[in-house]
Amino acid sequence: MSAVEAELSVWSPEALDTLLPWCEARGIGFLAAMPLGNGFLTGTLTPGEGFEPDDMRARHPRFTAEMMAANQPIVAGLRRVAARHGEHVTPAQVALAWVVAQGRHVVAVPGAKQERWVTENADAARLCLSARDLTEVSGLPRAQGSWE
Numbered sequence: 001m002s003a004v005e006a007e008l009s010v011w012s013p014e015a016l017d018t019l020l021p022w023c024e025a026r027g028i029g030f031l032a033a034m035p036l037g038n039g040f041l042t043g044t045l046t047p048g049e050g051f052e053p054d055d056m057r058a059r060h061p062r063f064t065a066e067m068m069a070a071n072q073p074i075v076a077g078l079r080r081v082a083a084r085h086g087e088h089v090t091p092a093q094v095a096l097a098w099v100v101a102q103g104r105h106v107v108a109v110p111g112a113k114q115e116r117w118v119t120e121n122a123d124a125a126r127l128c129l130s131a132r133d134l135t136e137v138s139g140l141p142r143a144q145g146s147w148e
């Protein structure tokens with residue numbers, strides 16, 4: 001086994017508890033799936049926004065208008081950290097930089113259909129979060145809404 005792929009993001013950090021250390025101890029890479037929380041952590045989605053019927057978020061408990069509103073403090077925290085790094089740094093880039101900062105064996109695999117997102121996400125590799133930034137992001141409120 002050379003790599004394990006599983007979900008890891010600011011609002012779904014459970015892999016940090018056992019899976020990441022397990023991979024690290026064995027020299028196995030970790031591919032962080034859904035590192036942008038299916039787009040929520042980018043701050044570009046608005047509560048109540050409709051999703052296409054074939055989009056899994058249309059039926060997902062964390063993407064109801066109520067839960068998206070309840071989880072806005074997470075996006076606000078990412079925005080706060082982004083602002084410290086310059087006006088062009090985005091919450092998406094902070095979310096990705098936080099993921100890859102979790103270990104040298106961690107790679108983020110954000111999904112993006114638009115070229116501008118791909119460029120923005122690739123540029124996140126140059127964003128170096130400070131210890132204060134990392135602590136602040138790790139300490140953001142736990143996400144509300146089940147994640148199935």
Ligand SMILES: NC(=O)c1ccc[n+]([C@@H]2O[C@H](COP(=O)([O-])OP(=O)(O)OC[C@H]3O[C@@H](n4cnc5c(N)ncnc54)[C@H](OP(=O)(O)O)[C@@H]3O)[C@@H](O)[C@H]2O)c1
Pocket residue numbers: 005006007032033034035036037038039040042044092109110111112113114116117118120121
């Ligand atoms: N192993 C597993 O359990 C598992 C499960 C699910 C997914 N995955 C893998 O994980 C990868 C990512 O998952 P995902 O695509 O579902 O979730 P994601 O990467 O967390 O989020 C993707 C969503 O964010 C949007 N987005 C991407 N970059 C953005 C940016 N910079 N600003 C604003 N919005 C942005 C995309 O919009 P657009 O649609 O407009 O591009 C898309 O809606 C995929 O390659 C998938 O194969 C693995």
